[in-house]
Amino acid sequence: MQQRRPVRRALLSVSDKAGIVEFAQALSARGVELLSTGGTARLLADKGLPVTEVSDYTGFPEMMDGRVKTLHPKVHGGILGRRGQDDGIMQQHGIAPIDMVVVNLYPFAQTVAREGCSLEDAVENIDIGGPTMVRSAAKNHKDVAIVVKSSDYDAIINEMDANEGSLTLATRFDLAIKAFEHTAAYDSMIANYFGSMVPAYHGESKEAAGRFPRTLNLNFIKKQDMRYGENSHQQAAFYIEENVKEASVATATQLQGKALSYNNIADTDAALECVKEFNEPACVIVKHANPCGVAVSDSDS
Missing domain, CATH: 3.40.50.1380 (Methylglyoxal synthase-like domain)
Structure with missing residues (x-):
């Protein structure tokens, strides 16, 4: 070419x-x-x-x-x-x-x-x-x-x-x-x-109007290749939505350490979503996307 x-x-x-x-x-x-x-x-x-x-x-x-x-x-x-x-x-x-x-x-x-x-x-x-x-x-x-x-x-x-x-x-x-x-x-x-503005029509419920569009278009861009997939013999990549502002793994910056694996991403996401449920400083331990323990405190010290 x-x-x-x-x-x-x-x-x-x-x-x-x-x-x-x-x-x-x-x-x-x-x-x-x-x-x-x-x-x-x-x-x-x-x-x-x-x-x-x-x-x-x-x-x-x-x-x-x-x-x-x-x-x-x-x-x-x-x-x-x-x-x-x-x-x-x-x-x-x-x-x-x-x-x-x-x-x-x-x-x-x-x-x-x-x-x-x-x-x-x-x-x-x-x-x-x-x-x-x-x-x-x-x-x-x-x-x-x-x-x-x-x-x-x-x-x-x-x-x-x-x-x-x-x-x-x-x-x-x-x-x-x-x-x-x-x-x-x-x-x-x-x-x-x-x-998102489509009103209820035909058999759609009025309650769902504007909440669930008839067609939902998703676009993702590749952020990085992962070290491996769910298992070590598998390949994987991490895709994110553009223009997302909410704090998430997708918008986070890795400061140190080796490239992440699929399980690292899944566990980090589960941990972040868990601590976001609390107003107080919180800590969570996660394994295979399951919280093993959660603690909260009055201060972050």
Whole structure:
């Protein structure tokens, strides 16, 4: 999977702008033409970078308070166009190939987590153009690199330097997987949010309305490989939900010691959930997820 594709033109449109200026500077310094939208374009221009607004490229203005920015054939044709197969039709319609798409999505999870978030606020933070570009680029990963994580910026520049401005198919494929994971998690969050509002219907009890959605979408990311599974001959990994704030094993940091096993995780979780039942300082001893002894005290000394 060493098929390399040079990066000559990149489209950048990000909600979370951490690291985007430095990444854009690195791309521009390597001769990459920059296309961008809205606030991202203004930020890059303010930093002195040569950037073309997508509306100038398409000849079609942003409209509806930014709801329609990139939903245009000159954008998606440039992303989805197959090199060596669609070149003629792209040239006929003035569609320039876009070799890299850098997108992260509206902060839906952070918005709905805010106290007092209204339905209108939630709706306005449902990204449409972003996921569409992400999926288009991921589908055409044979020719296009899709970047959804700022943590990948440095590695991408390093690979371009090692390959005369190109990225390998292996890298584009890995980036595409991350992109599909990203949009799947995003849509799941939105579905879960609206699903929690579904009123009772048909045979559902009124008491259960809003408490148990018709569909519950779960997304987990791997936190670490475990030393072994429930038994020493088994392999295991520890997966966690993103954006969880509650104190738990999933949100804890291991300060010392060797890698944890499945049983270590299960026992630690059982112990933590047990002591959380008490307001006083508490201690619990656990074996195979069963509390063997529990004690409480008036002080933690």
